[in-house]
Each structure stands twice: as structure tokens, then as C-alpha cells.
Amino acid sequence: MHTLAGKDSINTHSTVRVPGDDHHFLINPFGLRLGEVKASDLIKIDLDGNVIGPSKHPVNRAGYVIHSANPMQREDARCVIHTHTLPGMAVAAMADGLQVHNIFGLGFHDRISYHEFEGASGDHNISERDRLAESLGSSNKAMIMRNHGLLTVGETVAEAFVWMYRLDRACQVQAMVQGTPGRFVTPSLQAAESTVKGTENFVNGFGACRPGELEFSAFMRLMSEIDPSFSD
Template sequence: MDGTREIAGRSLREQVSDEEWALRVQLAACYRIIEHLGWSELIWSHTTARVPGPEHHFLINPYGLRYDEVTASNLVKIDLDGNPVGPGQHLVNPAGFVIHSAIHQVREDALCVMHTHTVAGMAVAAQEAGVLPVSMYALGFDGQVAYHDFEGPSMDLGERGRLAASLGRHNLLVLRTHGLLTCGRSISEAFIYMYRLQRACEIQLMAQSGGGRLVVPSHAVRRSSVENTYQFLATGGVATYGELEFDALVRLMDRKDPSFRE
């Protein structure tokens, strides 16, 4: 697949706005980063980005492709009913559509929605207590994580309202028995939330495996940890949440395989 997707002699790059193309490149890079970090799961799970404009169209990975095959031009643009918008060659996973459209249709601030099925994330999603405040990463989101009970594979459109209600105004969601979800005002923001939530889950499982009593800081420390974490993520106002970290990984993806830009 060469990624150009020419339609009537014109490439997709020539058919979309500069703003949409930049978003496509960034989202394709995000898929490559997810693959690089070991968060992908065959052809399943999704990260989506809403295309600027009043229509609430969003970009999603083509069903059937590995994450390392995703490019700017083969991302699929769909509406809130799951219908493809514009030229396309690929199908969309119905379960991914249900989960992501649930959030994109009600959260104007959620430009990006990231969902993973990592082992650590699913293991913590299987624990009744959820994410415990036992690591620096978890303390940064103390009281900031929402939960949604498992209703089976996400194929029921009726679940969208319940899922959106579970998330509320939070940016981090544990889908019980299922996995992790984050959203943000940018792809980099959703990414850094997922990175830190994933790390919190990994550390929690390792700490629990030791068998000893876990240390839980005081309520005051937990509150200040949340405030300090968001100040840290703002990087003194010189970049948006996660921008420096995400851009550093995009540079790595460019060195490894820049085909995501096609």
C-alpha cells in the first residue's frame, strides 16, 4: 500500500485542508508510537482524533491493518453514525466506533480519544479497587480517574450514553474488565495521560506482586500531588500537555520509519 490514495488523479493530501492533513500525520505518528511502546493489540483497539469543524467527524485507524501500517492517508474519516466521509478504501471496527463516538459527540474539548488493551491496564481494570495511589504516576491522578462497568463487547449503540456519563468531565477512564481510555484537547495530551496511567498500572502490579503492605501517602500529599502533576505537565507554559514528550517520540518514529507521513 503506497498511502497516496489517488482519487480522480488527486492524492488525498490534495483533497483535505492543511489542518486536517497535519492532524492525520500526527495521529498516524501516534499509532506508530503506540506500536513502539508495545501497547498495540494486533489489529484491535483505537486512537481517534476529531477533525476541526462543526460536523464532529473523526479519524480512526483502518480495520485490519497493524498499527505499524497506519499512515496519514489511510486513516478513515467517519461521522458520529459510523459512516465514511469522503474517499476511502477501508472498513472501521464497529466496537471502536461505539466507544469513541460516545465521547466525541458529547465532549467538545476531547479532540483525541485513546483506548488500549494492555496487559497491565486490563489487569488493573479487573481489580475492584482500580488504580491505587501507590506510585508517583498514580498520585498525579488521584481522584481524577473515572470507571465504567463492563457491558460486553462494545457493539450496542445504547451503551454510548452510559459510557459518556461514566467519563463525565474526567480525562481518564478505566473500562472495567476491558482496558484504559484517555482523552485530551490534543493528541499529545491524551498520550501523556495514557503514558502515565499505563505506568501507574504497571507499577501497581509490580508492587502488589511483592506481597508486602503498600504505602499510601496522606490525603494532603495526595492532593498536592495532583496539583503539582498538572503544573509539571504544563511545562511552565512553554508547551501544551505532553507536547515535548510526544514530539520527542515523533522524532524517533521519523528515524525508524517515516512512512506514517505518507
């Protein structure tokens, strides 16, 4: 996540349900940059946002509201990632949302959800988590939170991360293209539908591994080269 959204100070948050325990999940601590977070820093909380066990750091309450929505609603949303990258926020501010004029964007053709901005998330608006789950729907793995940022879910950390990586790349390309003069080339509907299937096959490792694991493993090797202490 540091390689993807490391410039977002301390505001990016991710969660994953504790294996074998649907009532607790882990969240990155509030106050640490993503590049500082180690495995031992993760905080265990329950669905009401209460910290379970000792922790040196507080919990991002906005993160708790956003992330407690989907784990309670969908079995395939065991990991939730939310970012405020510049490309993601740029597209989140565009009335037409994500466009399908590049291969990354095409991978989300008819597979992207939207959630209207309700102001900053937090304990004062706890009911928003129900609307977040409703906005995401029953099958999409990615959502644009208008005027806010991006959100992806997955059955595993690997799957949620890979969807976020691809969604952010789609937004980055779109922001660059829309800042250039000239007309855009829009692929055919047939090409869009083909790319969706191809993207899903790619994320699923063409059946050779669990969703996202092939690409996520490559990023894990990169992190080990940069700073292996992240796993401490």
C-alpha cells in the first residue's frame, strides 16, 4: 500500500477480517504513515470499533465506519482498502466517473459502483456504513466514493490490493488523457466486454492460484527488497 498511496500522510486505511473470526478485523493504526506500519502494529477491533487487546496507537474512526460496512454484508469482502490518491480523487470529482478508454478502465466496464459524498465519515454518521454497503452492491469489487476517493474489496488482501492497483492505474491514465487536447478513442462494446473477462481471468491467476496472489506476490517481493522489516 505504501507504494500505491504512500503520499497520503496518515489517512489511508485498510482492514481485513481475522481468519476464522467474522466478528473482529485488523486495521492499520492511525498516526503512522503506511511506510512505517509493520505487521505487529496492526490493531484488532470488533464490529463496534472497540480495540481488542493492547495497542500503542488509536483507530481511525472514519476508517472504522467505512470498513465495518462491507465485512458485515458480504462474505467475499473480507478485506477492504480505501485510498485518497490524487488520480483517484480526480476521477471521484468527475461527473461522468470512470471512463473506459484505456485497458485498465476497461477492466471495470459494468463492474464499478458509486457512493455519493456525505461529508467526512465518522462516529457522527455511523449509519453511512449501511449506505456504503448498499452502494457497493452484491458483486462489484470496486467503488468510487464521489468527491472522496476509491474503495476495493476482496476475499483476501491480495485480491483487494490488486483491484485497487488496477483501479488507481485506470484513474491515473484517465486524468492524464483528459488533460491533453484531441479526441479520445473509445473501444467497442465487444472489446470492453472481452477486456472485463480477460481482467477477471488475470486477477484470478487464470485458475492457477487464488485471486490476486500472482501479482500481489510480485509486490511482496519488491517490498522485501526495499525494507524487509515490514513483516516484523
